[in-house]
Amino acid sequence: MRSTVARIDLGALGHNLDVIRRMAPGMAVLAMVKANAYGHGMLAVSRHLQDLGVDMLGVAFVDEGVHLRYAGVHRPIMILTPIAAAEADAVVLHKFASVVCDLGQARALSEAARRAEHVASIHIYIDTGMHREGVTPADAPTFIEALAALPNLALDGICTHFATSDEEGSEFMHHQLSTFRTLISELSARGRSFAHVHAANTGGIWQAAEGPWTMVRPGLSLYGYAYPDAHHDLRPVLSLHTKVLSTRTIEAGDSVSYGRRWISQRHTTIATIPIGYGDGYMRGLTGSASCLIRGKRYPIVGTICMDECMVDVGSDEVAIDDPVVLIGEQQDPHARIERIDAREVAAWAGTIPYEITTAISARVPRQYV
Secondary structure (H helix, E strand, C coil): CCCCCECCCHHHHHHHHHHHHHHHHCEEEEEEEEHHHHCCCCCHHHHHHHHHHCCEEEECCCCHHHHHHHCCCCCCCEEEECHHHHHHHHHHHHCCCCECHHHHHHHHHHHHHHHCCCEEEEEEEECCCCCCCCEEEHHHHHHHHHHHHHCCEEEEECCCCCCCCCCCHHHHHHHHHHHHHHHHHHHHCCCCCCEEECCHHHHHHHCCCCCCCEEEECCHHHHCCHHHHHHCCCCCCCEEEEEECEEEECCCCECCCCHHHCCCCCCCCEECCCCCHCCCCCCCCCCCCCEEEEEEEEEEEECCCCCEEEEEEEEECCCCCCCCEEEEEECCCCCCCCEEEEHHHHHHHHHHHHHCCCCCCCCEEEECC
């Protein structure tokens, strides 16, 4: 196994699920495992969540769901991106639920389900302001009646998606919530109800508990991060580790790595570590990132390479094979703990924690603890 490894704490994953269940008592949990479970490893994470009794697993695309089925995952799976008509047979074969916002897509599912003598579960996707996919609230009643007329379809759910739930006190999120609530009330007055009503992603769980939900859709909060930051007791699930590969001393005026972007101002020691943008430790972190060695922060200097980074450790004693932490925590010789989390790495890169964990590439082994 490579010295570079992502450690996945399944105990922390279970803890976070418990936190979410306390935040949304009595609600079903649709756990997001799309995009390789945000970089944490879709198969192992899905199996663990299945053992913990989540109600449904959420993927973006049909092939992700098929991958889970072939790996023996039997919990209900929801496809959250509208499917292509050509994928309808696979959706029916593997008993996936899917969002629907187009009659052509619905007809394809209806026909595939009829051929298979099966009933396909669908959730109507309402566009309340994200403007990515979905049926407008004004068109929804007529659209739903058209769906109800198609054979072999079960209208099991209705959903929307918040555009700004990661912004504390967002007026737009509450506008979307009000729009969705009004539609649910209108449909109820027409005698139309749904087993699953959902919109609350991570930010929505924390900020819109008053919504008309029967189910929540936690994503990044399962993996240890939520917005707003002050309102959670979550534990990061992923940590990223490597070891010192080599060391060398350089003098003032010597440069490090491609492009000579960093030139030393003093006699110092450079430690090389075997991780780079080929592992998902993105080149855009150049000039901003730090890591932990022996419990102390050191700057990563010079351009981040595809396979390696260089660390300025000054005059400190650092040896080959010393453990290095890029995301996670480490204890110094005096038992003090220093931490770097994905939120901090994201700030260095000018992005969000979702991208940091999801970007960790397949060549980095996942180690489940």
